[in-house]
Amino acid sequence: MTAFFPATSDLPSRVKIVEVGPRDGLQNEANVSLSDKIQLIDMLSATGLTHIESGSFVSPKWVPQMADSSEVFQRIHRAPGIVYSALTPNARGVDLAIAAGADEIAIFASASEGFSQKNINCSIAQSLVRFEPVLLRAREHQLRVRGYLSCVTDCPYDGQTTPEQVANVARLLYQMGCYEVSLGDTVGKATPLRFARMLDACLSHIPADALAVHCHNTWGQALTNIYQALLMGISTVDASVAGLGGCPYAPGASGNVATEDVVYLCEQSGISTGIDLMKLAQAGEFICKQLGKPPASNTALALLTGDSDR
Numbered sequence: 001m002t003a004f005f006p007a008t009s010d011l012p013s014r015v016k017i018v019e020v021g022p023r024d025g026l027q028n029e030a031n032v033s034l035s036d037k038i039q040l041i042d043m044l045s046a047t048g049l050t051h052i053e054s055g056s057f058v059s060p061k062w063v064p065q066m067a068d069s070s071e072v073f074q075r076i077h078r079a080p081g082i083v084y085s086a087l088t089p090n091a092r093g094v095d096l097a098i099a100a101g102a103d104e105i106a107i108f109a110s111a112s113e114g115f116s117q118k119n120i121n122c123s124i125a126q127s128l129v130r131f132e133p134v135l136l137r138a139r140e141h142q143l144r145v146r147g148y149l150s151c152v153t154d155c156p157y158d159g160q161t162t163p164e165q166v167a168n169v170a171r172l173l174y175q176m177g178c179y180e181v182s183l184g185d186t187v188g189k190a191t192p193l194r195f196a197r198m199l200d201a202c203l204s205h206i207p208a209d210a211l212a213v214h215c216h217n218t219w220g221q222a223l224t225n226i227y228q229a230l231l232m233g234i235s236t237v238d239a240s241v242a243g244l245g246g247c248p249y250a251p252g253a254s255g256n257v258a259t260e261d262v263v264y265l266c267e268q269s270g271i272s273t274g275i276d277l278m279k280l281a282q283a284g285e286f287i288c289k290q291l292g293k294p295p296a297s298n299t300a301l302a303l304l305t306g307d308s309d310r
C-alpha cells in the first residue's frame with residue numbers, strides 16, 4: 001500500500017489545468033444564452049488558463065445544450081497561447097469542429113458497457129471502431145486528439161469498474177493516437193485507495209505525462225483523489241469553474257471539481273498553475289449569477305465573500 005502514498009516531495013512543480021466548465025458545466029444547464037457562454041469563455045481566457053474546452057459537436061438531439069457550439073467558437077475572443085478544444089463523437093463532429101476553428105478535439109469512450117450504451121449509443125468495441133475515422137480526419141488537419149475515458153471506478157448502470165477494465169481501454173485510446181487520456185470519475189464516487197489502484201493499472205501502460213484526471217465531486221472526494229493523482233506523478237487536471245457540470249447520461253452526478261479549489265490546493269502546495277485565482281472566481285461568479293445559483297466552490301465563496309483572511 002505504501003507505493004500509493006509516496007512523499008509529498010514527489011508532487012509536480014507545475015500542473016496544467018484543463019478548464020471544462022463551458023462544456024462539461026454548461027452541457028448540464030438548460031437555457032444558457034449564447035452571449036453568456038461567450039462572455040464566460042472570454043473571462044476565463046483572461047485568467048491564465050491555457051486550455052479551455054469550449055463546446056461539443058455532438059448530436060443536438062442528444063445534448064441540445066451544446067447545439068450552438070459553432071457560434072461559440074466563431075465568436076469568442078481568442079487569446080494567444082490558449083487551446084480552445086471541443087468534444088467530437090464522430091467524423092461529422094470533427095468536420096463541424098474544424099469548420100468552427102477548434103484547436104483540438106476530444107473523443108470520449110467508457111470503461112463500462114452500460115455508460116457507453118447510454119451516452120453514445122454503442123458498445124465499447126463499436127466506439128473504438130467509430131473513433132478511427134475521427135483520428136484519421138484529425139491527423140489530416142494536424143489536430144491533436146484527447147481521449148476521455150468515463151466511469152473509471154464506478155458506472156451509474158453497471159456498478160464498480162475494475163482497474164483492469166480501465167487500463168485496457170485507456171491503453172487502446174493511447175495506442176490509437178490520443179496524446180492524452182483523461183480518466184473520468186463520471187459519477188464522483190471514487191475514494192483515494194480505489195482511485196490509486198485504478199491509476200496504478202493505467203500507469204503500467206501509459207506514461208504519467210500522457211494521463212489526466214477528471215473528477216466529478218458528487219461525494220465530495222474529488223480534491224482528495226486529485227491530490228492522490230498528483231502524488232503519483234500525474235500533472236494534468238480537468239476542472240470546471242465554480243464546480244459546474246455533470247453529464248446528462250450520468251443521473252445524479254454533480255459537477256466537476258471546482259477549478260478555484262484545484263488552483264488554491266496547488267498554489268498552497270507549492271505547485272504553480274499560472275492562474276489568477278481572483279479572476280477565475282469572478283468568471284465563476286458571473287456564470288453563477290446568470291444561472292441563479294451560488295458557486296459550488298468553497299475557495300470561490302471564501303474569496304468572494306471576503307472571508308479569505310479568517
Ligand code: HMG
Nearest residue numbers: 057058059062063089092093119120121148150184186247
Ligand atoms: P446515434 O443516435 O446512435 O447516431 O447517436 P446517429 O448517427 O443515428 O445520429 C442521430 C442524429 O444526430 C442524426 O440526426 C444525426 O445526423 C445527428 P437525424 O438524422 O436523426 O436528424 N448527429 C449529429 N449532429 C450533429 N453533430 C454530430 C452528430 N452526430 C450525429 N456530431 C451519437 C450517436 C454519438 C451521435 C450520440 O449518442 C451523441 O451525440 N452522444 C453524445 C452524448 C454526450 O455529449 N454526452 C456528454 C458528453 S460525455 C461526458 O460528459 C463525460 C466526460 O465529461 C468525462 C466524464 O465525466 O467521465 C467527457
Ligand code: MG
Nearest residue numbers: 024184246247
Ligand atoms: Mg465529465
